Amino acid sequence: MRSAIVLGGSLAGMLAARALADFATVTVVERDALPDGPGPRRGLPQARHTHVLWSGGARAVEELLPGTADLLRGRGAHYVPVPTDMVVLSPRGWFRRWEESHHTLLCSRELLDWAVRRQVLGHERVTALENTTADGLLGGADAVTGVRVRRADGTEDTLTADMVVDATGRASRASSWLRDLGLPAPAERRIDPGLVYASRVFRAPAAVRALGRFPTVIVQADPRQAPGRGASLVMIEDGRWIVTLFGTRGGEPDGDADAFTGFALEAPRHPIVGRLIAHAEPLTEVTLTRSTANYRRYYERMRRWPEGFAVLGDALAAYNPSYGHGMSTAAQSAVALRDTVRRRGWGSPGLARRVQRAVAGPVDTAWVLAVGQDVLYPGATEHGPTLRDRAAAAYVDRLLHTATGNGWVARRVTDVTSLERPVSVLGDPRLPLAALRGPRRPQLGGPPLTGEETAAAGLSAPSVTASD
Incomplete structure (x- = not known):
């Protein structure tokens, strides 16, 4: 029987396992114990931050898992x-x-995972080997034939397979x-x-919970104004808001719960997120993360x-989390794996x-979007932007x-940011003219x-502008 091994039981690994289950039996090797429900686990500390599944990624997940x-x-x-x-x-x-041209699916990372x-x-061809760490590859420079693993009790073993991901x-x-194995880096x-990154979960105001929805609010950083600082607020399950604050070198938030709202009010380019949470009930402490570099x-x-x-x-590419593209590119890559x-x-x-x-195809679009702004910050690269x-x-x-004032151009931009279309569409010759x-x-x-959103959030009318 054909066999495959997937190293890692997070979103990317599970979707890769489902992609390969059409052709082989699949073993997912995961170093943690996987929770039975939507709960935290040690190997996924970033789950406490904001996560966005853009429509390009949501469609890929749905294709693999209807x-x-x-x-x-x-x-x-x-x-x-x-x-x-x-x-x-x-x-x-x-x-x-x-x-509307595209969409996002918003929930906690724990629920999505x-x-x-x-x-x-639940697939008959997929099993998980938990509390097990991969220590190396079997085979040679011409072919990988399996992996060496170490179990929680310290015992070592080898697992063979036709494909390892x-x-x-x-x-x-x-x-x-x-x-x-004798290959170059x-x-x-x-x-x-x-x-x-600093994130905290709040209970949305009662009127917002009664409304059952609230727009995603994002204050993006401006790389022309280093340090870049921003904030985002998204509504997730159970009537909660998850709020993430971020700052680049020299403008970082810290893990102080008492300073969280103050940073949201004073540091980003607009205080809207701070105003929204000023009287909201915090449900968690602040989670801080520094592992945010882009690499390819x-x-x-x-x-x-x-x-x-x-x-x-x-493992192939990681991006500044504020763009929210990691999960979507992983899903699209899993579809590309299956299709190939x-x-x-x-x-x-x-x-x-x-x-x-x-x-690598889906990765390229997200990479261009992520580094196009981040490369401009001082110290982001050794020699500065090219x-x-x-x-x-x-x-x-x-x-x-x-x-900001042209709907057709906005649609082309969101075609790309939603990962519905490749970055090459920005080469449309009509776009430079526009x-x-x-x-x-x-x-x-x-x-x-x-006005309805303003009232539900408990904001005073002068602090916002009505939808145009």
């Missing part, structure tokens, strides 16, 4: 039309709440494992603006690549290299400026909350 969206919404997840129910201050001004894990582990996240050791790029490992460019091995998820195996055939020569190139970096950032900046002309409507003077 019914996931209904399962999540039945448990309280929110379907948020984009940009209709988003209140966003971009580096170039407030976006209008145009007619549980929904995916429940369905994947590394989805162990930011802590991936794939580069060193490949070196142990991949090219890598790292862009680190020194971003620090170019495995698909390696001259030699072993059969039977692939890398995806954060289906098209080429299990065990076909060169399959692993084709898989590695295919899973001329190409600056030119790309200037073009995107002009598009964002135009999108960007040159600029926005068709004047800038909004403040956050476009409706």
